[in-house]
Amino acid sequence: MIILHHLEYSQSFRILWLLEELKVEYGLKKYNRDPVTHLAPAEYKAISPLGTAPVITHGDRAISETAAIMDYIIDLYPDEFLRPEVGSADRARHLFWFHAAQGSIMPLMLMESIFHIIQKRVPGILRLVIKPVLAKASAGFTKARMVKLLEQAEVDLATAQWFGGKDLTLADILLSYPLESAHKRGFITDEYPLTLAWLKRIQARPAFIRAKREDGRDSMVLPL
Incomplete structure (x- = not known):
């Protein structure tokens, strides 16, 4: 049986x-972050090959590694609906967004988180100097790249309601974390x-609701 070692806000x-969508038997062990450093506890790092979630x-x-875990799990259940067949009309679209989630959007959200943490932790006088520098870096790099990705998202979602095409796929599940992060950080506005609508749609899925109940947190994203 698969055991998910679940770190809060991660x-x-x-x-x-994903496990709830598949309706398979699994075990769940929960771990809390350090209240000061927000890092995973030592017992979690002892299990994870990289010391990171998931x-x-x-x-x-x-x-470890979210995308690798997803592929591993779906390989165990090859008849499930969450990965379009090779050669199908939705396969290329699914693959693009599946890899864009971790390869493009997550690094941008991580960068924004680092910018935010730096501004909070530097002494007041340095903050006056650093804040405009970080704001310029955010506007010129992070936000500029996110605009292009979100514009493409709008184009694709205009033709089908899911990022992977006509049905929910692993791409949608993988995108949920970085796009919720983007929403909380003000990137996803009424312009998109x-x-x-996609964010509301995933949150209304019964499996998502069950996962939230198991998680016990109001958000999957760590508040900064």
Whole structure:
């Protein structure tokens, strides 16, 4: 049986949601972050090969990295609907957004989080100097790239309600964390109505609601 080692306010929520979508038997062990550093506890780092979330154990094997875990789980259940077949009309679209989630959007959201943390932690006088520099970096790099990604999202969601095409796929589940992060950080506004509608659509899915109940948190994203 798959055991999900679930760290609060982390990317492992997506694995919890995936398992609920599949309606398979799984084990769940929860871990809280350090209240000061927000880092994972030592017992969690001892399980994870990288010391980061998410991680699952399956037999004597520990697997980390969200996309790798998703592929591993779907390989166990190949008849499920969450990965379009090779050669199908939705396959290329699914693959683009599946990889854009971790390869493009997550690094941008991580960068924004680092900018925010730096501004909060530097002494007041330095903050006056650093704040405009970080704001310029955010506007010229992070926001500029996010605009292009969100514009493409609007184009694709105008033709089908899911990022992977006509049906929910792993791409949608993988995108949930970075796009919720983008929404909370003010990137996804009324200028992107189809992306906002998609966020509401995933949150209304019964499996997502069950995962939220198991998680016990109001958001999958760590408040900064």
